[in-house]
Amino acid sequence: MANSRSTRRGFLKGTVAIATLTTATLASSSQSDEPTAFADSIASFLQDHYQRMSKDEIGELLARSERRAKREHGVDIKCHNTSxxxxxxxxxxxxxxxxxxxxxxxxxxxxxxxxxxxxxxxxxxxxxxxxxxxxxxxxxxxxxxxxxxxxxxxxxxxxxxxxxxxxxxxxxxxxxxxxxxxxxxxxxxxxxxxxxxxxxxxxxxxxxxxxxxxxxxxxxxxxxxxxxxxxxxxxxxxxxxxxxxxxxxxxxxxxxxxxxxxxxxxxxxxxxxxxxxxxxxxxxxxxxxxxxxxxxxxxxxxxxxx
Amino acid sequence: MVVLLLTILQGGMAYRQQAIHGLAVTGLSDQITWGLYIGNFTFFVGVAAAAVILIIPAYLFHRREMRRVTLLGECLAVAAVVVALLFVTVDLGQPLRIWHALPFLGKLNFPTSILAWDMVVLTFYLLINILLLWYLLYKKFCHHTLQVKHYFPLIIVAIILGLSIHTVTAFMLSGNPSRPFWHTAILAPRFIASAFAAGAALMIITFQILHRFSRFRLSKGLIREVALIMAFSQFISLFLLGSEFYTALYRHTAQHSSAVLLYWGTTGSEGLTTAIYLALSASLIGVVILMVRSWREHVPLLNLASVLIFFAIWMEKGIGLVVPGFTPTPLGEIAHYSPTTIEIQVTVGIWAVGAMIFTILARITIAIEYGHLKAIK
Incomplete structure (x- = not known):
């Protein structure tokens, strides 16, 4: 089980890395550190189940949710996950x-x-x-x-x-x-x-x-x-x-x-x-x-x- | 074929609209959450399961006549499962996320969620039918002699899965105490009985079409046996429906308001009530024809009965079972539903996909079966 779990994570991480890389290359002309809408949507699509995420992944997730609200509704929201x-x-x-x-x-x-x-x-x-x-x-x-x-x-x-x-x-x-x-x-x-x-x-x-x-x-x-x-x-x-x-x-x-x-x-x-x-x-x-x-x-x- | 392709194309265009604007383009609502799509899903799972009415007599009761057409039954099952899976997919709000249902990579809620069960059994049923079809055709193609004992275990698994897919689909509905219209122990037996009747009806019509337009030869004996299965299944199906009627309507309780609304009608739902009475009448006429031996063996009358029963069960299971279960809502709200043009277009498109898959598979099967397509010695 632990093994298949790490394989799955490895697979997901690999795909995310590739996707981010591709989009980063695509977006390099925009000269901004902020991921593009496309990069974010790919990352959302490939994201893991919430309860399996690491602390870092959740950090990215919250930032991504904030960026999404900015893009879709033009508002700077604060997205937290108080346990x-x-x-x-x-x-x-x-x-x-x-x-x-x-x-x-x-x-x-x-x-x-x-x-x-x-x-x-x-x-x-x-x-x-x-x-x-x-x-x-x-x-x-x-x-x-x-x-x-x-x-x-x-x-x-x-x-x-x-x-x-x-x-x-x-x-x-x-x-x-x-x-x-x-x-x-x-x-x-x-x-x-x-x-x-x-x-x-x-x-x-x-x-x-x-x-x-x-x-x-x-x-x-x-x-x-x-x-x-x-x-x-x-x-x-x-x-x-x-x-x-x-x-x-x-x-x-x-x-x-x-x-x-x-x-x-x-x-x-x-x-x-x-x-x-x-x-x-x-x-x-x-x-x-x-x-x-x-x-x-x-x-x-x-x-x-x- | 061109007609089918065009039909699929218009369905695809309609689905594009739905993908852009969301499921709001359908007639569905929070009150009536599932409609035409899930109704058709339920019905086609039944059609897929009905392949076992050929396999059981052929392999458990050694009916030679039946064994000759089991392959066509498998083709029908494959096409029907694909259709059913497409209907669930178009009903999803986030279809791209379907990978979340993969074990390990996603998070399949198995065995707790009955919908997860449904996904599992449908996938395995599809795979086993493809495997059986492939194995049998490949052996014939290569002129190998087939020995039943080599693939008999697969047959047994296919029979069990065939019965499971429709049982699980019934359980998905009947496992909801909050929806009393479905919360009945005889839902699964009703599903199986009506699926066998509808499946047999579809086979009778399809086999005759194949007989006319391909090299496939249909024997009188086979059609008689399938008609008899249809007669029994339809009779049992109506008996079970009658039993539901009794418990629902003898005493009007709040528990049974869905049934009362369906059969007694209510303002705004006249369409649904009319549909259910049409379906019931078609069912009754069909069963009367089938019960009389000389009528059943008279081909035009048998065809009429088949068309009536197929239509009646599609109406009763597809529309008259899924939709009324939602009204009144658990909070007592009476709601109405009628499918939009986009929903109908997508539905017709998916039927065309099914017809296309069956046509292609049946052509290959018949060509190999009758020796027109074979390996060069």
Whole structure:
């Protein structure tokens, strides 16, 4: 195994070296140290699986992602890959009594996470349901926000990625382009995803979304603080999802949806910290998980005040 | 041949549009993620698997008649697997990254991902069919006497793989508890039964065309046997579908809303409902013709039944199974899908590739089989 691994690496490195050399010769006239777009695209095409990369390779990878954003969107982003903090497992709890369906979380999520505009690319869905039922088939996904919320006789159910412990999506991916990180966040490497959408088929929460075309991102609206496995601008033909705002939460900040909620319905925190608010809720409120019978062990709970 | 080439060319042009603008040029959406492409993929995996309806009687039950056409069955299998693989490829958002599925060099999620399984069994099935075809033709070409015991192990492996490719494709859909329409244990048996029926139908038509336009001679006995296999398979397939019907419709539960939407119809999906009723009617007419012996043995009627059943199963498995499974979505949203012109053009182009591959392979096979192409002694 070790042998075949080194052969594979050798092969990949060799190909990358040849490609870089060729493109370097081609680009020598431009007299710039910065690799050309072509060299970068060849390097991206041949790059190894993220979890097998060395520190140097990851350094190059992050620089390449920054150059890509500059070329495609004309913006200087910062792309980091802050790793999971030991002793942290993220969890989310949502108070349904407080949620009034303002959809502020959705707006904040789209801006924070550089989601494509005007294409319905939203990683949070707020469902409006008639009172007295939890039958999702009766839900309305497209209630207008301009109309006064909450509407009489309706309640609201926000749904996003539940960062399951037994994620059906990770199991479905044929090329391991998506995996669960040590802090519980399920991430996607947009440079490795082949765009087969089998994960979207598997997910019981409809939490995975596909970039059907090149994301539409106005330069001045781009969030420049990005994480490689999170909100860096995506390309056409790959999946994306909620990452609990990995670029913020791994640095000790709260997710954008939590901050944006005007009613304080959202509680985010470290499940391993006995003093955290989320632990208090799990221990003292009557919580439930959506579609628990699907057996995916979500890390997202709902509760009510009464 | 020229017509086929032109058809492939227009498909290529349409695919170029898709490569430039992304899969947004298709009618697909986050709600209905797979459509015409994966529907056709599923169907053609079935056609490929159907080669075993010739191989099993020929080698396990020693039917001489069948043994004479197994090579043509292999040709059909090779063409159908290539078509199936092309359909998955055009469905990918990043087709160039397909090397990520190579073991060691890439990172194949085997054995966890059923899609990875599907890639593995399809590749091996393609390879073994090419190998068998090559071996048998080469031996005949060189006037060597063929001894079944020399290649019998390959035959057994081909039969197992043939059944696996379609089973695994069914498992890829039925392994999703979040999609109740597919999450049924009889999906794989249904797939196999309907694949045998559709495959037999295609063979009956193809063999007659070859009989007319090439040196290939078709015997009455062979056509009767294939027709009988089609009759049984189609009957079993309809029985299984009926069983699904019962569990889905006797009590309307939220679990079965996909089926209710499909058969009862909903605004915006009338096309799909019409299609499924057309398919069901064609299936029923087909099976009635096949059940009556004198009708089944009357060639024009048999041809009618074959065309009806092939069309019905393509419709039912290709469109009526993949698409309705997506609506309502796991969050209860009702969605609609209709393929765009580009999608249809690419699809027709891929069919033409299949027809082209089969024509070339069948010509070589028949020339060698009937001794017109042989090594000089």
């Amino acid at each position: 999971a903090i030991t002793g942290v497992t993220f969890g989310y709890a949502l108070n349904l009594s407080k949620c009034k369906g303002t959809r502020r979380c959705v707006e904040a999520c789209v801006t924070e996470n550089n989601c494509s505009r005007n294409s319905n690319m939203e990683n949070i869905r707020v469902l409006s349901l008639p009172e007295g039922t939890r039958d999702l088939n009766q839900s309305d996904h497209y209630y207008g926000v301009e109309q006064k919320v909450p509407e009489a006789g309706r309640w609201y159910l926000p749904v996003q990625c539940h960062q399951c412990d037994e994620p059906a999506c990770v199991q479905a991916c044929p090329v391991e382009a998506t995996w669960k990180e040590a802090d519980g966040i399920v991430v996607i490497d947009y440079d490795w995803c082949i765009g087969c959408r089998n994960c979207a088929v598997a997910c019981p929460y409809w939490a995975r979304h596909f970039n059907w075309s090149k994301p539409n991102l106005p330069a001045k609206e781009i969030n420049k603080n990005t994480h490689y496995l999170g909100n860096r601008p995506r390309m056409a033909g790959v999946m994306e999802k909620c990452t609990f705002c990995i670029q913020r939460t791994r640095k000790g900040h709260l997710p954008a949806c939590q901050e944006a909620c005007p009613t304080g319905a959202r509680v985010f925190g470290n499940l391993l910290d006995p003093a955290s608010e989320i632990r208090y809720i799990l221990e003292n409120k009557n919580v439930f998980r959506l579609k628990e019978e699907q057996g995916t062990q979500p890390n997202f709970w709902y509760y009510t005040d009464v």
